[in-house]
Ligand SMILES: NC(=O)C1=CN([C@@H]2O[C@H](COP(=O)(O)OP(=O)(O)OC[C@H]3O[C@@H](n4cnc5c(N)ncnc54)[C@H](OP(=O)(O)O)[C@@H]3O)[C@@H](O)[C@H]2O)C=CC1
């Protein structure tokens with residue numbers, strides 16, 4: 001999918017299959033908790049981020065809501081994303097805990113709400129998806145999607161409910177580029193979003209091939225990776241607790257990677273490149 005530039009917000013946006021426009025680059029909040037978390041999230045919003053990614057399991061939906069209220073930006077200019085954990089995939093549990101997330105955040109709706117993991121052995125994700133479809137009708141959430149879904153999980157949701165997720169948030173960085181899953185998502189009109197785009201600050205941020213590309217553009221490796229995400233047509237949500245890095249990660253709209261550079265980055269992927277080996281075919285998280 002190709003992002004469009006929104007001059008007013010100085011941000012690229014994607015149009016989801018349900019018509020909603022969402023920022024191409026947002027702010028990850030895993031591990032940002034308490035008052036230091038509020039300050040980090042507020043500084044990110046004030047610095048220019050217009051999408052905030054949280055989850056019930058991060059235990060910081062309250063901090064996200066507080067940061068939004070303290071920030072200089074109106075609620076309706078922000079895209080707030082949260083996620084339902086696998087332990088609440090029974091229909092009524094899903095509705096109750098989505099409502100609990102809204103109470104915690106002090107918000108009246110989420111702009112995008114996702115199933116966090118498919119947990120295929122537990123086999124409850126279709127029931128949870130039915131709850132998300134209902135929550136969308138009630139106006140609790142604007143768009144609905146999933147995380148970590150393989151093509152067979154997406155197809156099952158569609159076969160059993162007639163509703164395809166509009167977003168699939170998956171682990172994606174140069175050491176695990178998910179080329180096949182991006183293609184499978186696109187065939188189903190699902191926007192792929194990259195979690196841990198910086199590989200959780202692992203060895204990828206020291207990768208010599210990326211360093212060479214970064215030098216050629218006068219950019220950092222993080223900026224090259226985030227620009228690569230945009231040129232791949234995926235949404236990306238880097239996390240940083242520090243304002244200087246928050247700004248660095250936003251500053252990716254003024255350069256372009258060449259086809260050769262894109263191809264060189266594609267070569268870096270590894271079959272075992274996941275940061276923590278969380279393969280959704282077998283990994284389960286509740
Ligand atoms: N749906 C899902 O299953 C999952 C979703 N997520 C979401 O994705 C978000 C991003 O992924 P996350 O796992 O946090 O990891 P990231 O890949 O975003 O990496 C974050 C790490 O990189 C460091 N960092 C950030 N910017 C820079 C920079 N410019 N230069 C050097 N280091 C930098 C941060 O340090 P510091 O903070 O000190 O700057 C932090 O240690 C999460 O926060 C969460 O919202 C994550 C995992 C799974």
Ligand SMILES: O=C(O)C(=O)[C@@H](O)[C@H](O)C(=O)CO
Pocket residue numbers: 030055116276278285
């Ligand atoms: O951070 C998330 O959204 C997760 O889904 C977690 O699995 C996280 O990736 C993690 O590593 C927990 O140990």
